[in-house]
Amino acid sequence: MQRTRSVFKCPLFGDVCEMKENVLPTYEDVMKYYEWTRHQLKLQLETAKEPIFGEIADIVTSRVEKIWQTASIPTVTRTRIVQMLKAYHLKCKNLLKSIKRLSPDKLNSFQQSSKILFDISACKCKEFAQCICPKDKKVPKLEQPFLTDQRTTRVMVICGIDVTATKKLQKTLKRKHERENRQNTSTLADLNVSTSSATSSESEKQESSMIINVIEKKIKKSTxxxxxxxxxxxxxxxxxxxxxxxxxxxxxxxxxxxxxxxxxxxxxx
Ligand SMILES: [Zn+2]
Structure with a gap:
C-alpha cells in the first residue's frame, strides 16, 4: 500500500526520513527517524492503531547506538538514551498541540535548536585534555576531533574504514606471516600442518603455500x-x-x- 508523500511529513521537521549513517545524529535527525519508523511500523501492521512509544524507541535507540559504535565513541547506557528520547519526544508532542498558535519565530528557533547533536557520549567533557572520566568512558584520542566537530560545526563524516583497526589488523597479519616464515624455514616437514589450520582463510592458505614453495625451491637449489x-x-x-x-x-x-x-x-x- 503506497501512501502519499504528505503522510510522511512532520509539522515540526518537514519530510521524515531514514537516518544518515556517516554522521552522528542531531535531535532533528532522531525525531525524523522516529517519525519514519512510526510510519513504517504502521504500514507493516496495516493498522490505523498507533505503535507504542517503547516499540518505536527500541528501533530508534538501537540505530543511534549503532552509529556511535561505528564512530568508536563510548555512549551512555541504553536506559539513559531512551530517557533522552522520551523527554524530547514529549517536548515535540506538546509543541505540536499548540503548533497553530505558535509564532513563526518560535517555530524557527525550535527548529534551529534541534540541529544540535543528540549527544549520548559517555564523556561530556568539552576539553578532552582535562577529561578525568573512567577509561571505558573516555573518547579515544583519534575520535576526539570528530566528536568536537559533531558537537559544533558538523562538517566531518564517519569514514568507511577504521584506520586504527585496519593498521592493527595489518600488523597482526604481518607478524603472523613472519612467524609462519620462520616456522617454514626451520621445519619444512611440517609445512602442510601450519597451512591447513582451521583459522586460516582460503587466500591466506594460498599465500602461505606460495611462500613455502619459494623457500623449498631456494633450499633445494642452494644445496x-x-x-x-x-x-x-x-x-x-x-x-x-x-x-x-x-x-x-x-x-x-x-x-x-x-x-x-x-x-x-x-x-x-
Ligand atoms: Zn571525559
Missing amino acids: LNFPTLSKICDRYGVSDRAAAAIASSVLFDIGSDVEIVILALGFIL
Whole structure:
C-alpha cells in the first residue's frame, strides 16, 4: 500500500526520513527517524492503531547506538538514551498541540535548536585534555576531533574504514606471516600442518603455500654444489662475485634460472 508523500511529513521537521549513517545524529535527525519508523511500523501492521512509544524507541535507540559504535565513541547506557528520547519526544508532542498558535519565530528557533547533536557520549567533557572520566568512558584520542566537530560545526563524516583497526589488523597479519616464515624455514616437514589450520582463510592458505614453495625451491637449489667451479675460480684468483656472475651468464645462456644460480654460488663459494 503506497501512501502519499504528505503522510510522511512532520509539522515540526518537514519530510521524515531514514537516518544518515556517516554522521552522528542531531535531535532533528532522531525525531525524523522516529517519525519514519512510526510510519513504517504502521504500514507493516496495516493498522490505523498507533505503535507504542517503547516499540518505536527500541528501533530508534538501537540505530543511534549503532552509529556511535561505528564512530568508536563510548555512549551512555541504553536506559539513559531512551530517557533522552522520551523527554524530547514529549517536548515535540506538546509543541505540536499548540503548533497553530505558535509564532513563526518560535517555530524557527525550535527548529534551529534541534540541529544540535543528540549527544549520548559517555564523556561530556568539552576539553578532552582535562577529561578525568573512567577509561571505558573516555573518547579515544583519534575520535576526539570528530566528536568536537559533531558537537559544533558538523562538517566531518564517519569514514568507511577504521584506520586504527585496519593498521592493527595489518600488523597482526604481518607478524603472523613472519612467524609462519620462520616456522617454514626451520621445519619444512611440517609445512602442510601450519597451512591447513582451521583459522586460516582460503587466500591466506594460498599465500602461505606460495611462500613455502619459494623457500623449498631456494633450499633445494642452494644445496646444489659447484666444487669444480669453486676450485677453478680459486686457482685463477676469480672473486666470488665474478665467479657468480660468470656462472650465472653461462647457465642463463643454457636456459637456467639466473637468480637462483647467484644465490647458490654465493652459498658455496
Ligand atoms: Zn571525559
